[in-house]
Amino acid sequence: MKIAVDAAGGDYFPENPVKGAVVAVKENKDLNVVLIGPEESILEELKNLDYPSDRISIQDAPQVIGMDESPAQAVKSKTASSIVVGLGMHQKGVIDGFVSAGNTGALMAASAFILGRLNGIIRPAIATFFPTIKGMGLMIDAGANLDAKPEILFQFGCMGNIYARDVMGIKTPRIGLLNVGEEKEKGTETLKKTHHLLEALPNFVGNIEGRDILSGQADVFVCDGVIGNILLKFGESIPDALNVLLAGVIRKKQLNTDQITLITSLLQEAFEPFDYQKVGGVPFLGVNGNSMVGHGGSSPEAIKNMILNAVKMVEKDINKKIIASVA
Amino acid sequence: MKIAVDAAGGDYFPENPVKGAVVAVKENKDLNVVLIGPEESILEELKNLDYPSDRISIQDAPQVIGMDESPAQAVKSKTASSIVVGLGMHQKGVIDGFVSAGNTGALMAASAFILGRLNGIIRPAIATFFPTIKGMGLMIDAGANLDAKPEILFQFGCMGNIYARDVMGIKTPRIGLLNVGEEKEKGTETLKKTHHLLEALPNFVGNIEGRDILSGQADVFVCDGVIGNILLKFGESIPDALNVLLAGVIRKKQLNTDQITLITSLLQEAFEPFDYQKVGGVPFLGVNGNSMVGHGGSSPEAIKNMILNAVKMVEKDINKKIIASVA
Structure with a gap:
């Protein structure tokens, strides 16, 4: 090796x-x-x-x-x-x-x-880790293919499935399609056709809405590279944004050093899954x-x-x- | 009235x-x-x-x-x-x-x-508030138009501009186009053409990456309804996800009631802008x-x-x- x-x-x-x-x-x-x-x-x-x-x-x-x-x-x-x-x-x-x-x-x-x-x-993809409260998920594609047809998105699901199972060790990865609603008739023509194709995978769990990503309603999130790239970078920016918001509150409340240390260490630990x-x-x-x-x-x-x-x-x-x- | x-x-x-x-x-x-x-x-x-x-x-x-x-x-x-x-x-x-x-x-x-x-x-849109660390932003479209052509996205920018200025009171709203990279030649053909059209607006600030949303690099975020809808719901889910992650850390560290109250109230205040x-x-x-x-x-x-x-x-x-x- x-x-x-x-x-x-x-x-x-x-x-x-x-x-x-x-x-x-x-x-x-x-x-x-x-x-x-x-x-x-x-x-x-x-x-x-x-x-x-x-x-x-x-x-x-x-x-x-x-x-x-x-x-x-x-x-x-x-x-x-x-x-x-x-x-x-x-x-x-x-x-x-x-x-x-x-x-x-x-x-x-x-x-x-x-x-x-x-x-x-048809097209290679970047599969990227995406943290959820239920453990590490996989988002595919994260930016290799910006305009993805249904057949291409379907293949992303297949590839993500195998990687999540054999490399990440998730026994039966739940494959989800990022979409604007849960129902199979939701979304663009591309998304509807992709949904139909993905139904061939026994572990396809259907459409996943934006609110169901962090909550871990799937292990593999299938999407085109524009959505994946924007979400990935958005996710990476959360800890910094929260730190800024909290710093404002901490200043306003005039906390003491012990309290600040406590908060800081708790957040750091809570955000560990997000540490890319x-x-x-x-x-x-x-x-x-x-x-x-x-x-x-x-x-x-x-x-x-x-x-x-x-x-x-x-x-x-x-x-x-x-x-x-x-x- | x-x-x-x-x-x-x-x-x-x-x-x-x-x-x-x-x-x-x-x-x-x-x-x-x-x-x-x-x-x-x-x-x-x-x-x-x-x-x-x-x-x-x-x-x-x-x-x-x-x-x-x-x-x-x-x-x-x-x-x-x-x-x-x-x-x-x-x-x-x-x-x-x-x-x-x-x-x-x-x-x-x-x-x-x-x-x-x-x-x-050409097409009406839903303009939705999107909190950033610099104040409230506006995301347009949040799900009315899933497949949006450049001319439609351009109009979203124009409409968002006026709403942000006259209703939200942002003097000169910075209009940004959600994309996978900062450079104008980034993204799909649709995004490249939209970028070109939006350059007609004097307050267009160019492409905005996922990491630049929460940090408030624009006031108006232009995107199609799929991206806007997924991001909006994703954003709404952040406080809950963070609470779950923090609860785990709090249990592990066996904090006392005072400490838990402090954390909870701080977070609640920090997340106020996210309270839809x-x-x-x-x-x-x-x-x-x-x-x-x-x-x-x-x-x-x-x-x-x-x-x-x-x-x-x-x-x-x-x-x-x-x-x-x-x-």
């Missing part, structure tokens, strides 16, 4: 990817990791760490794709970047998966272009490979979790199951 | 609509209110209240449209319902506006059907009249606020300004 880690992606490279990789190989004794990025900076980072050197190797890739670079442009022009080099190795079968906390757009473009689509898949920096990465589903992307601010622990999830994707043969499921 | 109030709509009728009407006429000495609904139950409710009887009248409408009734069906078959009777009076010019906490779908269908569209408006039962109603913009709908659970205060906003719509000649703005 050999997973490659982008050591030139994210807000804290090479430190966090390298540290995450080291923890991952210590946790999984069968795992080999290839660190891809500017060789010298990786060596510099590894110098201070204690790690099994027979299971961590380096692949030099001197070019760095910035977080805000235009994806298509970057992938085309920076052929010696960690993303292009890593996915090229994956396409040739040298590695079993590639994980990155780098430029999501570039990673998505390069994954689709270099790895290609799985047999039968800890969750690890999310997969591009539907590409012919195992490619994952994490939050730019991913901690070493998040990188480690992303690596171990990539291992699970390989071990559980997710892509073979996806092909069978949409056939 | 004569505003009609649906006294047979919402979860607490006739009590809340009648009480709200009484407070409204006391606050505004130039206001007359017609209570529309089953006459006897309205009289029964009024009996216990002190009110200026020369400015509150009753129009009998014995049929009641339930909150879950199919809108089109209800409007067609229940011609003696408060909604159909009230909007009919409005169409004939007997009253200046109609407000209801009843079945939103029925009210929307009846408003479009009985009042018709304003000159030049207090905010009052929202308008159907683009119909040839002044028609507003409130939350089913509207308190008397919410009904009163809705009535006074309808008065503002009339006084500020919102519809004339909308016609001019899209011409």
